Amino acid sequence: MRSSDENMIVFINGNWSSCSVTCGEGVRTRSVTCKIFLEFSRTVAELPKKQCPGVRPPDTQRCVMPPCPDAMTR
Incomplete structure (x- = not known):
C-alpha cells in the first residue's frame, strides 16, 4: 500500500476574471x-x-481601471 505522502496535494488556481467594473x-x-x-x-x-x-x-483581488468620467460619478 502506498503512503499518502506519495500523492501530491496542492491548491490549483484558476485564471483571474475580468475586472468587475x-x-x-x-x-x-x-x-x-x-x-x-x-x-x-x-x-x-x-x-x-x-x-x-x-x-x-486568494480568490478575489482588487483591480483598478481608468478613472470614470465625471458624468458617471455623480
Missing part, C-alpha cells in the same frame, strides 16, 4: 481548488479545501 475600482475573482494527484491511478481528484497544506491563495 470598466472604470474606477473593482474586483476580479478566480477559482481556487484543492486537488490531489493519485500516483497509483495517475488521476487527479478534488478534495475539500481544508485538506490542502499551507495557506489558501
Whole structure:
C-alpha cells in the first residue's frame, strides 16, 4: 500500500476574471481548488479545501481601471 505522502496535494488556481467594473475600482475573482494527484491511478481528484497544506491563495483581488468620467460619478 502506498503512503499518502506519495500523492501530491496542492491548491490549483484558476485564471483571474475580468475586472468587475470598466472604470474606477473593482474586483476580479478566480477559482481556487484543492486537488490531489493519485500516483497509483495517475488521476487527479478534488478534495475539500481544508485538506490542502499551507495557506489558501486568494480568490478575489482588487483591480483598478481608468478613472470614470465625471458624468458617471455623480
